[in-house]
Amino acid sequence: MVRYxxxxxxxxxxxxxxxxxxxxxxxxxxxxGAARGALGNKATPGAILNFNRQNGYDxxxxxxxxxxxxxxxxxxxxxxxxxxxxxxxxxxxxxxxxLVLTGLSTALALLIAVPFGVFQAARRNKATDHVLTGVFFIxxxxxxxxxxxxxxxxxxxxxxxxxxxAPQSTSVLGILSQPRDLILPVLTLAAITIASFSRYMRxxxxxxxxxxxxxxxxxxxxxxxRVFFNHALRNxxxxxxxxxxxxxxxxxxxxxxxxxxxxxxxxxxLTYNAIATTDLPLLIGVTIVSTVATIGGSLLADLLYxxxxxxxxxx
Amino acid sequence: xPEGRTRAIVRKLGGTPAPVVSGDADSTLPGSGNTASAxxxxxxxxxxxxxxxxxxELSPALQLIVDASQSPSSLSLPADDPGGxxxxxxxxxxxxxxxxxxxxxxxxxxxxxxxxxxxPIFYHPNEMNAQLALQSNPTGFAAAPNSGHxxxxxxxxxxxxxxLMVGGQNSLEIGFAAALAAVVLGVGWGAxxxxxxGWIDSLMMRIVDTLLSIPTLLLLIVLAxxxxxxxxxxxxxxxxxxxxxxxxxxxxxxxxxxxREYVQAxxxxxxxxxxxxxxxxxxxxxxxxxxxxxxxxxxxILYLAALGFLGLGVQPPETDWxxxxxxxxxxxxxxxxxxxxxxxxxxxLVVVAFNFVGDGLRDALEVRLQxx
Numbered sequence: 001m002v003r004y005x006x007x008x009x010x011x012x013x014x015x016x017x018x019x020x021x022x023x024x025x026x027x028x029x030x031x032x033g034a035a036r037g038a039l040g041n042k043a044t045p046g047a048i049l050n051f052n053r054q055n056g057y058d059x060x061x062x063x064x065x066x067x068x069x070x071x072x073x074x075x076x077x078x079x080x081x082x083x084x085x086x087x088x089x090x091x092x093x094x095x096x097x098x099l100v101l102t103g104l105s106t107a108l109a110l111l112i113a114v115p116f117g118v119f120q121a122a123r124r125n126k127a128t129d130h131v132l133t134g135v136f137f138i139x140x141x142x143x144x145x146x147x148x149x150x151x152x153x154x155x156x157x158x159x160x161x162x163x164x165x166a167p168q169s170t171s172v173l174g175i176l177s178q179p180r181d182l183i184l185p186v187l188t189l190a191a192i193t194i195a196s197f198s199r200y201m202r203x204x205x206x207x208x209x210x211x212x213x214x215x216x217x218x219x220x221x222x223x224x225x226r227v228f229f230n231h232a233l234r235n236x237x238x239x240x241x242x243x244x245x246x247x248x249x250x251x252x253x254x255x256x257x258x259x260x261x262x263x264x265x266x267x268x269x270l271t272y273n274a275i276a277t278t279d280l281p282l283l284i285g286v287t288i289v290s291t292v293a294t295i296g297g298s299l300l301a302d303l304l305y306x307x308x309x310x311x312x313x314x315x
Numbered sequence: 316x317p318e319g320r321t322r323a324i325v326r327k328l329g330g331t332p333a334p335v336v337s338g339d340a341d342s343t344l345p346g347s348g349n350t351a352s353a354x355x356x357x358x359x360x361x362x363x364x365x366x367x368x369x370x371x372e373l374s375p376a377l378q379l380i381v382d383a384s385q386s387p388s389s390l391s392l393p394a395d396d397p398g399g400x401x402x403x404x405x406x407x408x409x410x411x412x413x414x415x416x417x418x419x420x421x422x423x424x425x426x427x428x429x430x431x432x433x434x435p436i437f438y439h440p441n442e443m444n445a446q447l448a449l450q451s452n453p454t455g456f457a458a459a460p461n462s463g464h465x466x467x468x469x470x471x472x473x474x475x476x477x478x479l480m481v482g483g484q485n486s487l488e489i490g491f492a493a494a495l496a497a498v499v500l501g502v503g504w505g506a507x508x509x510x511x512x513g514w515i516d517s518l519m520m521r522i523v524d525t526l527l528s529i530p531t532l533l534l535l536i537v538l539a540x541x542x543x544x545x546x547x548x549x550x551x552x553x554x555x556x557x558x559x560x561x562x563x564x565x566x567x568x569x570x571x572x573x574x575r576e577y578v579q580a581x582x583x584x585x586x587x588x589x590x591x592x593x594x595x596x597x598x599x600x601x602x603x604x605x606x607x608x609x610x611x612x613x614x615x616i617l618y619l620a621a622l623g624f625l626g627l628g629v630q631p632p633e634t635d636w637x638x639x640x641x642x643x644x645x646x647x648x649x650x651x652x653x654x655x656x657x658x659x660x661x662x663x664l665v666v667v668a669f670n671f672v673g674d675g676l677r678d679a680l681e682v683r684l685q686x687x
Contacts, residue, residue, distance in 0.1 A: 011524075018525030029541055134667075141613070141666035143620040143637065146659045149644040157648060253532025257621055271533070275540055275625055283540065287533045294528045 001306070008302065012295045019291045020072060023284050024065050038081040038281075077285035082277045087285035090270060095289065096172050098266035101259070102251050104182070105189035106244060113194045114240065117201025118233060124206060133199070140195035144254055148188040148261035155184060166264035185262040192254040193247050200243050201236070208236040238309045245301025252290045410679035417675020423668035427661070431483035440464060440474035460653055467653040469639075470646070475653055478634055483661060485546060485635040489619055490665075493553035494611035500554065501561030502604055506592050508562070509569025520566065523559050531556045532621060539627040546629060549622070553615050561607045568600045575599075602680040609673035613666045620662055636662050 035051040036043065043051075052058045056067055071078070077087035116136075120129045139147070156164035163181030167174065175182065208214070209232050217231045252268075259268030267286060274282040411417055460467040466475035508519035526534070538552045572578060573596065581591050597604075616636075622628045623637025631638075636658050643654035 014521060015525045015528050018521065019529060022525065022529070026537055026541060137667045137670060138663055141617070141663045141670070142659070143617060143624065143640065143662060145621075145624045145644060146640055146655070146662075149647045149655070153647055249528070249530035249532075252530040253621070256532060256536070257624060260625070271536070272625065275536055275627065278540060280540070283533075283537055287529060287537055290533055291529050294530060298528075 078281040109190040113197030117198040121205035136195040166262040248297040414675040420668035420671030496554035497557035501558040505562040505565030509566040613669035
């Protein structure tokens with residue numbers, strides 16, 4: 001198991017190294033280069049030359065790449081000329097808030113999706129199953145910004161029971177202390193994954209019901225409920241861990257849109273503003289941090305899977 | 316649902332290699348018998364003519380079995396026989412046609428294509444010309460639907476229904492083209508990696524792993540910010556984010572396909588890698604490919620909508636459904652429902668429809684897989 005862990009870590013590092021290479025190549029494809037991005041369209045050729053010399057953009061390519069990697073290793077993500085602060089600082093302030101949003105919404109999605117998936121498996125091919133499948137498909141097919149807007153219109157504008165803007169507090173605790181404003185963003189982000197989680201739960205449970213140990217349990221006279229919940233469900237629910245790990249990139253992407261809709265002060269909104277102002281150092285920093293989160297998340301999911309299912313032994 | 320339907324069709328068509336299929340089918344779920352008998356009733360209702368057709372369909376396969384038992388030298392796999400292949404496709408088609416959700420999805424897709432591409436021939440208001448719009452709508456307010464403008468005007472004075480059509484053209488074109496490009500690239504990449512194995516496989520799949528670990532939307536955003544998107548560039552950008560999943564799927568399938576007898580036989584006969592990949596592996600992975608293509612179209616349309624919301628979609632005065640919806644939700648509190656619900660419904664309908672079609676195709680192709 002230690003060997004498997006080491007293997008996975010090395011693999012992750014290789015992937016991370018590849019990501020820096022991709023990001024570096026992208027940086028070099030910006031029309032006009034990073035200087036044009038930072039100084040704007042009216043910058044004189046002299047100013048651009050000066051900027052390039054100051055920031056090392058006149059060095060040979062391999063040297064520039066070396067600098068990028070060594071900066072990243074030291075957690076220096078560069079400087080955002082649009083925000084006038086370092087990218088590391090800007091991300092550091094917002095990352096915890098985004099973790100709160102994504103964590104809460106993933107937990108909510110699981111709380112909704114798992115029971116519904118189980119219910120659908122128990123009522124498979126009945127009318128309720130088809131209706132729920134349809135509802136979840138519509139949730140999946142609805143762009144987040146549309147769902148978010150409709151939720152605001154209904155709950156915040158018409159009913160006036162929930163806030164139409166996310167909590168604006170600077171601290172994580174401050175955000176958590178305003179649940180009335182937090183509910184809609186969490187719900188919107190959760191909707192993205194509810195569909196895939198519940199569909200997966202349903203088919204995973206249906207698969208488990210065909211296993212031999214179910215036959216054995218039935219043969220031994222276990223009640224239907226016991227077979228369903230104690231034998232099938234307990235085995236079927238474990239693979240969801242892997243699915244959560246795989247969903248992380250989608251959740252991060254969804255957070256960009258959701259945070260923009262609700263003005264939630266997290267990394268997604270930072271990304272949204274970086275797009276609006278064409279702030280490339282910030283975009284690149286956000287991309288790298290999100291990638292690290294994705295890789296870390298899938299690693300964590302694998303570990304949890306191993307803990308949850310003692311049959312899984314990675315040699 | 317798929318289990319019951321599959322079993323029913325396999326049994327009703329009867330022409331499958333009995334031991335394999337019945338073994339597989341009988342291990343399916345308890346409780347799916349209802350569907351099986353329902354479909355069975357539908358078949359019996361069709362009378363004798365249909366049954367005779369089926370017998371005729373079967374005759375080449377039966378003939379093969381007879382041939383095989385008489386002379387071992389003429390033994391060939393039914394899947395390579397043209398007649399046998401025809402009936403396999405017919406089974407797939409039949410199974411697809413019995414799937415109500417998939418047929419409804421197909422209907423919606425066809426309807427939307429007609430609406431977007433044929434509709435403008437019959438309905439041609441002003442949906443793009445800013446000059447005309449300014450003259451007819453100088454106040455800059457959206458106008459509610461009326462007899463002249465069936466879905467009203469947007470704040471620019473453009474006709475909303477006409478815009479829904481041209482925007483739909485862009486959304487559907489970009490969705491189709493990007494998904495197709497992604498699947499073609501992914502299939503080629505995955506088949507080559509899986510076929511050659513070794514360090515080629517490792518290198519190619521590490522590249523896929525690397526790109527997959529960057530959240531797709533962020534990758535698309537960075538690409539779209541760097542290359543200010545035209546329709547063609549949007550297709551390339553979206554394809555650039557979408558080819559990774561089919562590459563992985565096909566690579567996995569190639570790993571099993573390359574050990575098959577018919578691929579080994581080509582190798583024995585001195586067939587080159589190109590022939591084995593293009594003529595044997597890729598055609599046999601066509602099911603996975605087509606199913607993935609339909610899901611990719613749905614996802615691409617959704618990603619395009621997200622890009623539209625971020626202002627990175629098709630640029631004005633042209634538009635796509637996502638960009639339309641995104642500008643529509645700005646007026647959410649003004650009760651301009653015609654700026655939100657039509658575009659929103661179009662996206663949701665098309666995405667759900669493609670998902671239903673994909674699910675239906677996957678279920679239908681399982682019949683084929685069981686026969687292999």
